[in-house]
Amino acid sequence: MRDRLLLELLRAPLTEPAPAPDEAALAELAAKVDGAARRRLGRSLAIREVDAGSCNGCELEIHALNNVYYDLERFGIRFVASPRHADVLLVTGPVTSNMREALERTYRATPSPKWVVAVGDCAVDGGLFAGSYAVVGGVSAVLPVDLHIRGCPPSPTTLLKGLLALLHVA
Amino acid sequence: MSALAALMRDANRVTSHQPWPRVVVKRQAWSAAIDDLSQRRLTLLSLWGEAAAVQMALLDEPTGEIAVLGLDCPDGRFPSVGARHSPAQRLERTIADLFGIVAEGAGDVRPWLDHGRWAMRQPLGARVASPESPMPYAFLSAEGEGLHQIPVGPVHAGIIEPGHFRFTANGETVVRLEARLGYVHKGIDHLMAGAELETAAKLAGRTSGDSTVAYALAFARAVEAALAVEPPPRAHLLRALMAELERLANHLGDIGAVCNDAAFALMHAHCGMLREQVLRTADACFGHRLMRDRVVPGGVAADLDPSGQAAVGALVELLRGRFPALPRLYDNTASLLDRTVTTGILRPDLVRQFGAGGYVGRGSGRAFDARRLPGHAPYDRLDFTVPVQQEGDVHARLRIRMDEVEQSLRLVSQCLARLAPGPLRAELPRQPGEGMALVEGFRGDILAWIRLGPDGRVARCHLRDPSWFQWPLLEAAIEGNIVADFPLCNKSFNCSYSGHDL
Ligand code: SF4
Numbered sequence: 001m002r003d004r005l006l007l008e009l010l011r012a013p014l015t016e017p018a019p020a021p022d023e024a025a026l027a028e029l030a031a032k033v034d035g036a037a038r039r040r041l042g043r044s045l046a047i048r049e050v051d052a053g054s055c056n057g058c059e060l061e062i063h064a065l066n067n068v069y070y071d072l073e074r075f076g077i078r079f080v081a082s083p084r085h086a087d088v089l090l091v092t093g094p095v096t097s098n099m100r101e102a103l104e105r106t107y108r109a110t111p112s113p114k115w116v117v118a119v120g121d122c123a124v125d126g127g128l129f130a131g132s133y134a135v136v137g138g139v140s141a142v143l144p145v146d147l148h149i150r151g152c153p154p155s156p157t158t159l160l161k162g163l164l165a166l167l168h169v170a
Numbered sequence: 171m172s173a174l175a176a177l178m179r180d181a182n183r184v185t186s187h188q189p190w191p192r193v194v195v196k197r198q199a200w201s202a203a204i205d206d207l208s209q210r211r212l213t214l215l216s217l218w219g220e221a222a223a224v225q226m227a228l229l230d231e232p233t234g235e236i237a238v239l240g241l242d243c244p245d246g247r248f249p250s251v252g253a254r255h256s257p258a259q260r261l262e263r264t265i266a267d268l269f270g271i272v273a274e275g276a277g278d279v280r281p282w283l284d285h286g287r288w289a290m291r292q293p294l295g296a297r298v299a300s301p302e303s304p305m306p307y308a309f310l311s312a313e314g315e316g317l318h319q320i321p322v323g324p325v326h327a328g329i330i331e332p333g334h335f336r337f338t339a340n341g342e343t344v345v346r347l348e349a350r351l352g353y354v355h356k357g358i359d360h361l362m363a364g365a366e367l368e369t370a371a372k373l374a375g376r377t378s379g380d381s382t383v384a385y386a387l388a389f390a391r392a393v394e395a396a397l398a399v400e401p402p403p404r405a406h407l408l409r410a411l412m413a414e415l416e417r418l419a420n421h422l423g424d425i426g427a428v429c430n431d432a433a434f435a436l437m438h439a440h441c442g443m444l445r446e447q448v449l450r451t452a453d454a455c456f457g458h459r460l461m462r463d464r465v466v467p468g469g470v471a472a473d474l475d476p477s478g479q480a481a482v483g484a485l486v487e488l489l490r491g492r493f494p495a496l497p498r499l500y501d502n503t504a505s506l507l508d509r510t511v512t513t514g515i516l517r518p519d520l521v522r523q524f525g526a527g528g529y530v531g532r533g534s535g536r537a538f539d540a541r542r543l544p545g546h547a548p549y550d551r552l553d554f555t556v557p558v559q560q561e562g563d564v565h566a567r568l569r570i571r572m573d574e575v576e577q578s579l580r581l582v583s584q585c586l587a588r589l590a591p592g593p594l595r596a597e598l599p600r601q602p603g604e605g606m607a608l609v610e611g612f613r614g615d616i617l618a619w620i621r622l623g624p625d626g627r628v629a630r631c632h633l634r635d636p637s638w639f640q641w642p643l644l645e646a647a648i649e650g651n652i653v654a655d656f657p658l659c660n661k662s663f664n665c666s667y668s669g670h671d672l
Contacts, residue, residue, distance in 0.1 A: 004436070004495065004499065014443060049329045050325060051329075051330070051331050051332050051354070052332075053353075053354045053356060054331070054354065054379070054668065055376045055377065055378060055379040055668045056331055056378060056379035056380055056666065056667070056668050057376070057379025057380070057382065057460060057462070058379070059329050059330065059331065059379070060379060060380060060423075060460070061459070062329050063329055063423075064442075064445075064446060064449070066442070067439075067442035067443060067445070067446050068439055068442060068443050068446075069443070069446050079328075079329060081327035081328070082327070083325075093354065094356060096353065096354055096355060096356055097285075097287040097288050097289070098285045098287050098288075098352055098353045098354070098355055099324065099332060099353050099354065100287070101287075101304075102324050102325050102332065102353070106325055127376075128361070128369070128372055128373055128376060129356045129357070129358075129361065129376075131361075132356055132357035132360055132361055133288050133289040133290050133293045133357055133360060134288050134289070134293075134355050134356055134357035134360075135356055135357065152376075152462065153379065153460070155453075155459060
């Protein structure tokens with residue numbers, strides 16, 4: 001094992017340069033988040049991820065943000081286990097009727113100021129699942145959403161651009 | 171005469187059902203099938219409802235025969251399978267939730283997917299009003315001195331799907347675990363009904379995000395069976411190639427994540443790197459990292475050009491070079507083995523009773539793999555082995571994945587070598603029919619059953635995730651382990667919530 005660690009020390013890092021924040025995301029955020037909240041959030045973000053009904057595809061790509069190529073933590077962005085420690089709720093999926101209350105409770109447990117980022121096409125308007133008896137709709141049907149990151153699922157690069165936009169306006 | 175043949179002897183065969191027979195039986199034969207299941211003469215592949223009928227898919231493992239038994243239930247009742255064969259219990263509770271059809275004599279009649287929060291109850295049946303407030307759920311009790319309960323979820327600490335776990339513990343030791351699922355129920359059965367094939371295929375590919383290729387493949391094969399269409403050879407090979415890339419990506423992710431739950435982050439970092447390489451190659455070759463919507467009824471929607479072939483070849487080389495060091499590292503790390511060996515042991519007889527597939531089944535001695543039995547193109551012409559372990563612990567389920575990475579690499583190479591120019595898609599007629607398929611996803615066998623109406627649209631589609639027969643076994647495997655080992659056991663099963671909740 002020590003050989004491996006040594007070897008990795010000698011190799012060039014795999015981590016990629018940061019992409020520029022997404023322009024559309026910046027515009028959406030500028031319109032929604034007021035300056036005071038931005039200043040209070042500062043340049044480090046704690047994210048609580050909530051699957052509100054996703055197919056799990058979005059989660060796979062959110063996970064990928066932690067691999068060595070994207071290495072999200074270098075930007076001061078990290079995932080936390082409790083909503084009580086979070087600045088941002090990252091919500092995926094069409095919101096199912098069975099998850100609605102859990103999502104609302106998670107939101108209430110998150111201290112203000114807080115941002116809600118809706119991830120994936122389903123989180124925008126329910127996607128392919130819209131209209132089902134078991135689906136409430138997109139995240140904005142339940143919570144005020146500050147930023148949408150589209151895709152099915154959005155790639156880690158797309159996710160990164162959106163999250164960097166959060167830091168940028170902050 | 172085989173057990174299945176005996177059941178079907180005097181029954182009416184539905185001629186349009188392909189490739190395996192479907193027969194409409196009377197109550198007597200239905201009850202005889204329950205006998206066979208409870209005596210372990212047959213394996214339950216699935217059980218699902220319709221407006222006024224229930225269907226049960228059965229496998230005769232020694233002979234490899236498969237058949238579907240249908241029972242009309244005009245009065246909305248059928249003899250419970252779950253009462254004598256517990257793997258059917260949650261499927262029956264789901265039939266009651268969706269259709270309002272009642273399993274007579276069932277021991278557990280609690281709603282399963284329906285939490286009392288949908289816009290209506292029995293959405294595919296009588297469509298009755300939902301209760302004013304959500305229905306309370308009575309967890310099974312465990313009584314004794316010093317026992318305490320730990321509720322967990324539905325929102326968990328990590329980036330994972332939602333579900334509720336109710337632990338009853340005695341000190342640190344888990345005495346009972348009961349899962350409550352259904353939180354991500356999206357109403358896929360309902361959305362499928364009446365959908366055009368194109369939309370339905372997309373829905374199938376969004377049933378469980380990590381198995382999008384396998385689900386799209388299962389759905390496509392069921393449709394092709396119903397319409398008696400055979401995809402061109404190049405499509406078969408590209409499908410298998412995508413399915414194996416998906417298996418590689420998921421197994422790599424799981425191997426890293428299980429080790430990470432045992433606090434061994436180095437493995438997680440290395441596996442994450444290799445997984446990312448698989449997804450990037452998939453993106454470069456097929457235009458989507460998860461290869462979603464690339465397998466379609468009739469064939470495939472994306473080709474592999476010469477530069478793509480070279481990229482897949484390079485990926486195989488990279489993994490062949492880098493991966494073997496990881497199982498070696500695992501084998502040489504005593505502190506890691508200490509966590510995985512003898513943890514979360516799943517007994518072989520339970521695996522056989524539940525017909526559990528994937529690494530859960532193969533880690534406990536059940537060699538079943540849908541690529542072999544019933545088998546499907548192009549695997550019948552490819553060379554691979556199905557690894558099996560006997561111990562049934564976290565270690566065994568991890569080992570299966572490691573061995574399967576090597577097999578998938580062999581399969582990808584063979585697909586590449588056999589690719590010959592040719593068409594990608596067969597024409598699909600617009601006509602009625604019934605079809606079924608069993609496809610091996612990374613976590614086990616996915617069953618897809620479809621009935622197409624005269625207009626060529628989906629009349630009814632049932633998708634059975636491998637997790638249906640794995641979730642209950644997690645509850646058995648954790649018994650007697652410490653609560654702190656649950657994440658490790660859970661990850662070693664890695665059951666799907668979305669695929670199960672539908
Ligand atoms: S946007 Fe796509 S990947 Fe994300 S939850 Fe919806 S279907 Fe799944």
